Amino acid sequence: MFVSGEVGVCRWAFVRGPATDPMVDLFVAHIRGVKPRSDAVLIDIAHDITLPNAVQRTRIAQAVKESISSHGQAIAGHAVVTNSLAARATLTAINWLVTPEFPERVFADVPSALAWLKTLSPRMDVALTEAAVRSA
Numbered sequence: 001m002f003v004s005g006e007v008g009v010c011r012w013a014f015v016r017g018p019a020t021d022p023m024v025d026l027f028v029a030h031i032r033g034v035k036p037r038s039d040a041v042l043i044d045i046a047h048d049i050t051l052p053n054a055v056q057r058t059r060i061a062q063a064v065k066e067s068i069s070s071h072g073q074a075i076a077g078h079a080v081v082t083n084s085l086a087a088r089a090t091l092t093a094i095n096w097l098v099t100p101e102f103p104e105r106v107f108a109d110v111p112s113a114l115a116w117l118k119t120l121s122p123r124m125d126v127a128l129t130e131a132a133v134r135s136a
Contacts, residue, residue: 004026005133007125007132009039009121010124013027014133014136015045017048018050031063036074041077041124042075043113043117044078045080046082057093057094061094076103076120077121079105081110114129
């Protein structure tokens with residue numbers, strides 16, 4: 001399962017289930033869809049996922065690298081919410097390949113992640129973003 005959306009300055013994605021090629025395609029498109037804004041924040045929620053394979057990880061890392069090179073400091077922050085230790089390890093591995101030029105943190109729950117992102121982008125509407133994620 002993959003759903004994504006955007007509420008004001010916050011772009012979000014929710015991923016659940018096996019890391020299939022079609023799901024990775026959607027996630028890469030999500031990454032490439034980030035608009036350069038100094039107050040833009042991203043939240044990716046990954047629950048009960050399997051680890052992407054080496055080719056998939058390379059595609060994700062390349063999309064992140066391209067996004068960083070085209071946006072640089074134009075992203076205020078990125079939060080990852082996951083219930084998976086393996087997903088946290090994957091994020092760490094990706095960040096070994098590409099070091100973000102913006103703050104990034106991993107969280108166990110959505111409200112904590114949104115509260116942190118709000119400190120980085122005060123115009124973010126936490127309630128609307130959380131409602132959009134929950135309804136999707």
